[in-house]
Amino acid sequence: MRRLAAGAAVVALMGLAACASPASPARMTLGATPGLTAAPGDVGYRSVTTVSVSGGQGTNPLWLSQVSNADFKTALENSLAAAGYMGGQGQPMTVSASLIDLKQPLAGFDMSVISQVRYTVTRAERVLFDETVAATGTASMGESLLGTERIRLANEASIRENIKTFLTRFRARAR
Template sequence: MTVAESQARANTYAPALQENLQLAEVKGGQETNPMWTSEIGGADFQAALQQSLGNAGLLDNSGKAPYSLRANLLRVDQPLFGLDFKVTSEVEYSLIDNATGQEILRETVRTPFTAGVGDAFVAVTRLRLANEGSARENISALLKRLATLNIEAKQVSLSQ
């Protein structure tokens, strides 16, 4: 589920964001039940998000980051059967200025990913690959969105 470092660093982030984010809270997700279907677990999504932020050079490990990111995995739409499994994940992200408590960004990101028979013959494996791909694409879309933020000392704005 983690966005590769080469892909994460392909974006250019405002200097104020570089190594200045902490992952505050990740909610949602559902653990996989081995007797049923593959899911996106909250702990797994949190680990992938944390690693992806690190790969992008945005993560501050000191515990004193000026900005906090919260994520809420709202839903994961999955097919029950088929040859191609298209999974769509929906995550609400909030970026908070820790000094003021001001919410800088709140955005819901929906991303689909399809895994076909060519990716895996076994249906359970295809569904897992589609889940992981959808989560990875969602995190990648967040990173692209963070790259569009203009953060200045006294002004926070979103570029269009």
């Protein structure tokens, strides 16, 4: 009877260890990056006052890690702040991001996730930027032995790379 109880406890703990966890906003945030940071005089410098995010979904612990709207919004706002875009100077700008797709593998050693996000930047009801950005993030066995953790890490890397690509394209077109 004790062995049965001990076995059940071990199985229960192993099940908990394999639970999926949501993506972390801090790990999805792009820090200040040379060449992507706005300076006084640049379009959008400290002008983004509103950020909205849609299309994300919460994580079911029994399935795969996902990216929620709230976590993506936090990561995007923090990335925009680090790049010098958040603030109240100049004409207010709005950034809208719609998470269209998060292509995730079900299994694998190195797991790659492809995120597709449509970004729209407006100022005074004029669209300054409206594009869909796709980016890939990969997590290897060396980063985590647990598949659920590798998916989470790949999600975070994909969203971080997606934000980086968005900022790169926005800066190139807003000049």
